[in-house]
Each structure stands twice: as C-alpha cells, then as structure tokens.
Amino acid sequence: MQKTGLYALAGITLFALVFAFVPTGRRDAGTGVTLSGVELRLYPSRDPDAVWSFRAARVDSDPLQSRTRLTGLSGGQRVVKEKDARGRYTGRTTLDARLTTPDLTIDGQDNMTTRQARITLVQQCADIDLTGNEQTLVRIEGGRGFYAPVAKVRSPFLNGDYQKLQMGFDFNIEDVDNNNSVTYSDLDTTERCVNGQRVKA
Secondary structure: OHHHHHHHHHHHHHHHHHHHHOOOOOOOOOOOEEEEEEEEEEOOOOOOOEEEEEEEEEEEEEOOOOEEEEEEEEEEEEEEEEEOOOOOEEEEEEEEEEEEOOEEEEEOOOOEEEOEEEEEEHHHOEEEEEEOOOOOOEEEEOOOEEEEEEEEEEOOOOEEEEEEEEEOOOOOEEEOOHHHOEEEOOOOOOEEEEOOEEEEO
C-alpha cells in the first residue's frame, strides 16, 4: 500500500513537470515566422501590372500586425507585365526599376518603407537617392510611385535636389516642396539614355 502511494505521487509529480513545460497560448508569445535566405515576389494589389522581387538574408513576418520585414536585402527590382494592343498580357515582362536598400518593411497594403534607398528607373537611366527622417520614412506605394522627405535625382536629362518628393514610376514629379527644392540640367551633357543604358551622345 505504501509503494502504491509512492508510485502515485511520482506519477503526479512527473505529469506536473511535463505540463509545466508544455507551451501555452500566452498573449506575449510570438505570432510570426522567421525565414533565412529567401527569394520572394510581391504582387501589389493596387499595381496589378507590376511584380517586385527580392532576395533577403532574413524575413520576419507578423500576420497579426500585417507586417513583413526584410533585412540583408539584395536584388530588388520591379518588372512590368507587357500587354498587347488589345490590353491582353503577352507573358513577357520589362525591367522597370531596381531598388537598393539594406532593409524594407512591407505592410498589409503592399506599401514598402525604409530609412534610405536608391531607386533606379531603368528606361530613364535615372538614379534617385531617397532619405527618410525620424518622423517620415521613405515610402514606396504600389500603383503610385515613391515618396521621400529628401531626394537627389541624377539622370542624363534631369537633375535636382528635392524636399518632400513624390514621384511616379514614369519619372513624373507629382509633388515637391518648391520652396526648398532645386532642379538643374547640364545643357552640355554628353550622355543620353538608350535601352536603359547611359551612352555618349
């Protein structure tokens, strides 16, 4: 009878120890997933003709906050799906833009934000350096373009230093702080853009 009691006590103790180490649904538990060495594509709902692709050393995704953070980023680019005269997709794509930035956060509306980035608009041979600040990050919006508190544009036919620049992927300046921005061009430039490449004029 004494042995039976000891066995029962030992069993209860073992059960309690196992139960103590079983994960529970605590509110402070992590809700996301982390991946390493990832290649991914983004199909923005507000930009159905475009596809973004990236390589990332690390991806942290939190579905409850609808937020995905990419770090160790490389190979960022935007391609546009080609359409024929009737508006049907041909299956071919055109490289439209390259994105260089060390990290990127993607929200639930497919907007991308970062502290600093360079966007190269391939067909215009334009390099746009974008810089955010403590209050406002660089923002890349599907279907619209990109915004930055500070931007520097360099291309064969347009150069400028801008504050609060909103620009479309078609290289059209949609909004800017005119009082604190300057546009200038080199009338003697010897470069032009041909098929996405800078060549001597």
